[in-house]
Amino acid sequence: MACDLHCELVDGDLSPSSDTAAHAYVYRHLPGVGGVVHTHSTYASAWAARAEPIPCALTAMADEFGGPIPLGPFSRIGDDSIGRGIVDTLTSHRSRAVIMQNHGVFSIGRDAKAAVKAAVMCEDVARSTHIARQLGLVVPLPHDDVDALFNRYQNVYGQTGARVKQIWFLTGSQGLYGEDTLKQVIEQSQAIAEELGRAVPAEIVWKPVLTDSDGIHRAIHMRAGENVCVRRDADALRCTDDSRPGGARPSFPVGERLSLA
Numbered sequence: 075m076a077c078d079l080h081c082e083l084v085d086g087d088l089s090p091s092s093d094t095a096a097h098a099y100v101y102r103h104l105p106g107v108g109g110v111v112h113t114h115s116t117y118a119s120a121w122a123a124r125a126e127p128i129p130c131a132l133t134a135m136a137d138e139f140g141g142p143i144p145l146g147p148f149s150r151i152g153d154d155s156i157g158r159g160i161v162d163t164l165t166s167h168r169s170r171a172v173i174m175q176n177h178g179v180f181s182i183g184r185d186a187k188a189a190v191k192a193a194v195m196c197e198d199v200a201r202s203t204h205i206a207r208q209l210g211l212v213v214p215l216p217h218d219d220v221d222a223l224f225n226r227y228q229n230v231y232g233q234t235g236a237r238v239k240q241i242w243f244l245t246g247s248q249g250l251y252g253e254d255t256l257k258q259v260i261e262q263s264q265a266i267a268e269e270l271g272r273a274v275p276a277e278i279v280w281k282p283v284l285t286d287s288d289g290i291h292r293a294i295h296m297r298a299g300e301n302v303c304v305r306r307d308a309d310a311l312r313c314t315d316d317s318r319p320g321g322a323r324p325s326f327p328v329g330e331r332l333s334l335a
């Protein structure tokens with residue numbers, strides 16, 4: 075069966091999984107995410123049972139997650155609260171996996187394969203670090219080493235020429251001019267992205283139009299894991315956000331109009 079981002083059945087006749095609301099919430103609120111994976115894998119779940127984030131004490135973990143794998147709040151199944159816990163926790167971390175307290179792992183990625191990889195890597199480091207904990211003290215890596223390892227792995231590591239050069243085409247528009255204007259912005263930005271794709275030697279990936287600063291910030295945060303330059307922009311955006319008078323933000327709900335695209 076298949077359902078839309080608001081858990082409405084669009085294909086098949088079976089009932090959606092009880093986790094659907096959590097996954098849908100993540101897709102609606104993290105525009106860069108194209109895959110969400112949930113597991114109750116043994117070692118990661120052991121950390122969830124202890125309500126502990128996994129400390130970053132291995133280079134492979136710094137490479138992949140850029141820091142500890144954070145702990146998200148406990149939430150009961152049934153409404154948006156698990157999804158909200160995932161988004162709130164991952165928005166402030168580079169990690170693409172989160173240990174949800176007393177529950178298990180949720181991981182995200184730009185596509186399903188990347189999200190599966192994050193879930194598998196999460197279980198792997200959960201196991202190593204758990205075993206280390208049984209043997210004695212776990213020694214976390216210093217922050218600057220974690221940063222250096224993460225940047226090298228995400229930007230330099232790998233076979234030269236083997237990486238696909240991909241450029242995300244993000245457009246921002248305020249909602250206050252109404253649905254029709256937004257629809258025009260979507261059409262025009264798709265046309266520009268298409269033209270650009272013919273002009274540059276890289277894959278241009280058009281992304282749904284972002285309608286508030288939170289959405290822009292989250293999209294850039296998602297991409298920041300793979301590009302140092304973008305991270306600088308994200309920091310600049312964060313500053314812009316914080317300097318808004320009274321912290322006021324556009325009220326147009328992020329993700330709600332994504333279905334237009």
Ligand SMILES: [Zn+2]
Pocket residue numbers: 112113114177178
């Ligand atoms: Zn579960």
